[in-house]
Every structure is written in C-alpha cells, then in structure tokens.
Amino acid sequence: MDKFESRSRITGIGMSQVGRRLGVDPVGLAIDACIAALADAGLTRRDIDGLACHMGPVSSDGYSGAGIIDVEEVLRIHPRWFVSGHEMAGHSGPLLQAALAIAAGLCRHVLIFRCTWETTALARARSDRDPAPQAPWVEGDHQWRLPFGAFSPANWIALYADRHFNKYGTTREQLGAIALNARANAALNAYAVYKDPLTMDDYLSARMISTPLGLYDCDVPCDGAVAMVLSAADAARDTRRPNPIRIEAMGGQTTERWSWDQDTIDHEPLMKGAASSMWARTDLKPADVAMAQIYDGFTFNCLSWIETLGFCPTGEGGRFVEGGTRIALDGELPINTHGGQLSAGRLQGYGFLHEACVQLWGEAGDRQVPGDPQVSVVTTGGGAPGGAILLTQG
C-alpha cells in the first residue's frame, strides 16, 4: 500500500527543561524545545517550511504554553502550511496532519511542538492580586458534570474504572502495577519529575482521590515543551542521523460519541477507533510491537489502551499488568519506559512520542529497552479524541 505515512520521517526531537512551577515564560520553553529539535535534526529554522501544534495560543489556565502565533513571532519561519487545535486525532493529531501535508507536497520539513505550563499558571493564579472574577455558572460540555461535583477527569475516569473493577474483577493492586512501573522507569530518566522509589504499600496507602483512583493513579502536572521535526522522506537525507524514524501507520478515527458519559464506559472513550484504524493501515500485529509508549493521564487510561490496542482481550488488562514483570523494561512489552505522565510529567502526550524516538534510536542510556527494539506503538488522548501511531526504526 502506498500510504501517506511512508512519505515522511521523524528526523529530530527536542525537549525543554521539565519541572514543576518553573516560573518561566512558557513560550521560552517551546522555543527551547524547537531549537533542540532543529539541532537534533541538523537543520536550521531556515529549513523549516511548516508548523504544527497541539492546542493553540498560550492560555492562562496553563493547558497551552505556546501556539503557532507565539512560536512564529520568535522563529519567523514564514510557514507555507501550519495547523493547531485540539479537534484532532489525539494530542499527536498534529503529527498526522503534518504527515499529510508532507505527502501532499506542501512541506519539506515541519516543526511540531507542544508546550504546557499548568503548574506555573496555577501558582500565578493563586498569587494574583487582581484575579479575574469567576463566573458562578458553567456552560458547554462542563454543564453536564461540574454542577454535580464531578469537577475533574479523575472523577469521570474513576467511573469507568469502577465499572471495570465490577465487571472484570480488576483490582487496585493491578492499577498499582502501572504506577510502580512508571516510577521505576522514571528513576532512570534525568528529566522525570518524580524519581523516588514507590512501593505497593505507598501506592495503596496514598490518599484517595475518587474511588478507586488514589493519588498515584493520577499523572503529574508540570511545565515543559517537546518539539520534533517531520521531514519528507527524500529531504530526510539532508538531516543529521542516517536512520530517521519511519511511520508505519497512524490512526485517529472516532467511532464513538465525543462524550465522557453518553457512549462507551467499558473503556476510555475515543480510543477504539484510533487503534483499529491504525491497525487497518499495517500488516504488523500487536505481537510485532517491542514497546508501548501509551497515554497514562491516569493508570486506568494506560490499562484501557493496553486492551484497546489488542495486547490482551477486553477485561484482561488488569491480569496483563499484574505484578509488573510483563510491562517492565526487560519484560515482554515494556510500557512507558521514561516514566509516563504518571512519574515523568504531563507533557500532554509528547513525552510518549519523544521517548519512542529516543528508544528506537538506541539513545535511552540506562533505560534502553534491550534487544534493539524495532517497533513502538505510541498513543495519546482518549476521552478527548485518541491518536495511535506505529513507529519503526529507519
């Protein structure tokens, strides 16, 4: 199959400093990540002719730390093509869009970035001497949950977890295996936010957030940015590495309602179509995947992706991760080898993309997956639309 994915390569990745309450202008973080990605690809900003970003302009709630407008004002790339937003195939949707733009011949090298500054934005809001008045009302999609005290995705996703526990016998210890695995991997990752050892006792005795999800089932907000360069396959020859990463398949179909409560509740919504549409575009099977860098905004999201991607049947996810050996760095399917968002920090999906590239290039140092891994699946989102990507060594 002549597919759009085969016409581009990932040729460079970059990351800013990552941490909690860094107290710096988030646009600077985005620029740092972009400059690092350019250097990694062996390119300069003059080589870039496209820009793609998840979310949009910098927002005071911290969810977006930089948009196209913010980055272009510094880099002055004069992009021939650009896109940003969040009605896309997961947080990684801009990568899919960029691959389409390259396949269509619009661009040679696209710079893709995502910046978040939730912890600094929150700290600023708390210390604001002149805070904006907050409306007592809520509107849009929030009206269906917030008036009932369901304020957080922790509540909404706890409902799916409750159902999974009751329907399939999933346990807290099984979700805990995902949290412990993330922390063990984070200990080997210099940029991870939390590296201290985490035991099952720590996990089980931590304060409850929304049953059955406790503190360590929730990911860690942080400040930071990731960027990557996606190049046309022929233009990739002009870049630094001899083995740019190939995209085997991407999927982002939505086959369920865009709703937290009206459609599927057996797994996190909007994952299934992403996974099935990715698998439909490749001959590879789950058994060919050497590692999985999959969205873990909560432990349950990770479990949902394991099932949805077909690594085990629906309902078996708890037993699949139990004890943690199967998903460990030296296990049969290493998962979230950088520590995931649970321990490395919530880089809004881009930590997974970054880690897959580092691992496929064999540059992960102490946390390198053994056996020269050839194939990584990367997923982002769920709840909001999900995106699924299969990356392979060049």
Next chain:
Amino acid sequence: MERPYPRLTPENAFFWTSGSDGTLRFLRCASCGHFLHPPLPRCPICLGSKIASVAVSGRAKVVARTINHHAWHAAFPPPYLIALVEIAEAPYVRLTTRIINCEPDEVEIGAPVRVVFERQGPAWLPLFELEPK
C-alpha cells in the same frame, strides 16, 4: 463560595428548569422516537427536525459510581458520591449526577434510583436517591 450552576440558554433551559414541576424531561425526535441528550437541533438517527421535550418517569439505574474524596471546590466538601445513571425509558441516555439521602458506600452498581431535584441558581439539578427496597 457558591456551587456552580449551568448557564441557561434557549437550547438547554427546558432541561434545567424541568424540575420546577418535579418532572424530568428530555428531547425526543417526533419522527423516530429517539431521545436526544445532550440537546441537539436535529435527530442523529433520522435527521428529523421535529424535536420536542417529553416527560419521563424519573426512574433510572446506577451503572457506575465513585466516591470523591478530594476537595475540588469549597462548596463541595468531600466525601460525596458521584454516579452515572441510565434513564429507564432510554438506557442510552445517561446522566452524571449525585445520589443523595444515603451513605456514599450504600450505592451499588445496578441499584434502581429515582430523580429528586435540587435548586442551584436558576436550575433544578436532577439528583437521584435510592428506590425504597
């Protein structure tokens, strides 16, 4: 601090004020009978445009629940129970809501519940309580 309430619009006001007479209502397609929630201007099944609000019994079933322990909001002291319920007349219509007038740990998946309204700002919030055994 006040609890947040839904901002009423011409599209949602029928739902949020429905409890003023103690009755829960949803939009329904007059052509094919499909219930529409959240409110939509056209039926997603038959694309019909004759849409009207209809009363339902207020009976529902708990399909998932969580006891929230985190203080997200000053006016919502934890712990409290959040549930997902499906509406008796149309199980594909669900509400994220609270189950009140019981202990949080009394609510089982599958439990039959009935609507009870609570005023908040201009809205009547549809909460639920366990059906008497």
